[in-house]
Amino acid sequence: MICRLCPRNCGAQRTETEGKGYCRMPSVPILARAALHHWEEPPISGSRGSGTVFFSGCSLGCVFCQNEKISHQNFGRAVTLDRLREICEELAAQGAHNLNFVNPTHYAHAVAALLEDWRPPIPVVFNTGGYDKTDTLRRLEGKVDIYLPDLKYLNGETARRYSAAPDYPEIAQEAIREMVRQTGPCQFDDNRLLIRGTIIRHLILPGQLNQAKAVMDWTAREFAPGTVLFSLMSQYTPWGNLSACPELDRRLRPGEMRSAREYMENLGLAGFTQERTSARQEYTPPFDLTGI
Ligand code: SF4
Numbered sequence: 001m002i003c004r005l006c007p008r009n010c011g012a013q014r015t016e017t018e019g020k021g022y023c024r025m026p027s028v029p030i031l032a033r034a035a036l037h038h039w040e041e042p043p044i045s046g047s048r049g050s051g052t053v054f055f056s057g058c059s060l061g062c063v064f065c066q067n068e069k070i071s072h073q074n075f076g077r078a079v080t081l082d083r084l085r086e087i088c089e090e091l092a093a094q095g096a097h098n099l100n101f102v103n104p105t106h107y108a109h110a111v112a113a114l115l116e117d118w119r120p121p122i123p124v125v126f127n128t129g130g131y132d133k134t135d136t137l138r139r140l141e142g143k144v145d146i147y148l149p150d151l152k153y154l155n156g157e158t159a160r161r162y163s164a165a166p167d168y169p170e171i172a173q174e175a176i177r178e179m180v181r182q183t184g185p186c187q188f189d190d191n192r193l194l195i196r197g198t199i200i201r202h203l204i205l206p207g208q209l210n211q212a213k214a215v216m217d218w219t220a221r222e223f224a225p226g227t228v229l230f231s232l233m234s235q236y237t238p239w240g241n242l243s244a245c246p247e248l249d250r251r252l253r254p255g256e257m258r259s260a261r262e263y264m265e266n267l268g269l270a271g272f273t274q275e276r277t278s279a280r281q282e283y284t285p286p287f288d289l290t291g292i
Pocket of ligand 1: 003004005006007008009010011012014020021022023024025059105106107
């Protein structure tokens with residue numbers, strides 16, 4: 001395939017065995033893990049866990065990436081669409097509350113093809129960094145029930161410096177508007193599990209409290225109360241080589257998290273916060289081909 005799936009618009013040839021675009025991934029899905037995961041937001045994880053399917057590769061270039069082994073080192077195993085469907089059925093049989101495709105942007109074509117003539121028995125979650133093209137998202141309309149996008153930055157210079165994507169703010173805002181258009185307001189089942197809707201996530205970065213506030217302001221301005229949920233994440237942990245961005249080489253200060261949480265409360269944004277003390281390992285599972 002000649003690929004223009006994501007905002008990088010590489011126009012690169014992706015064959016079944018090789019990728020030459022920014023994401024470097026072949027057209028066939030490469031997976032690193034498929035297992036129940038208990039550390040998503042409560043209406044996603046529920047009591048039994050979310051059926052996460054981790055795709056390898058990434059179309060963003062975040063210097064602080066916590067999933068470096070799969071996003072930048074491309075660890076994983078190639079699977080056919082038939083095997084991908086079996087994996088999803090196995091997760092449903094294990095009791096997963098939903099199928100949670102993690103970092104699927106550069107495999108949106110495979111997700112769309114999988115769901116073209118198969119309707120899973122549980123909701124489908126598209127869990128993304130927010131750097132998604134609206135044209136590509138439209139191919140998922142009616143197939144995805146829940147969107148779980150990041151909104152990492154509203155400042156282009158910061159997006160360039162930390163994720164090599166200066167156009168991230170405009171792209172992500174448009175993408176999230178499209179996601180919310182598709183899902184409509186959040187809907188829950190009798191057990192308060194999310195069955196349809198959009199949760200916007202923001203990971204607070206060291207020294208970036210104003211960025212977090214801008215993201216919350218935008219969310220409150222853009223969507224009527226009760227339309228989306230907001231997840232304020234504070235588990236940032238320095239990771240990898242941060243010599244080019246030494247200001248990121250520390251954990252959050254208690255005051256940063258407290259200020260961000262108070263700001264969210266004062267805005268009346270409905271959603272979730274995480275404790276600063278939460279261990280990173282809880283959120284980053286081992287990438288060891290489990291379930292593949
Ligand atoms: S999905 Fe990969 S190859 Fe396709 S446009 Fe994006 S970065 Fe380029």
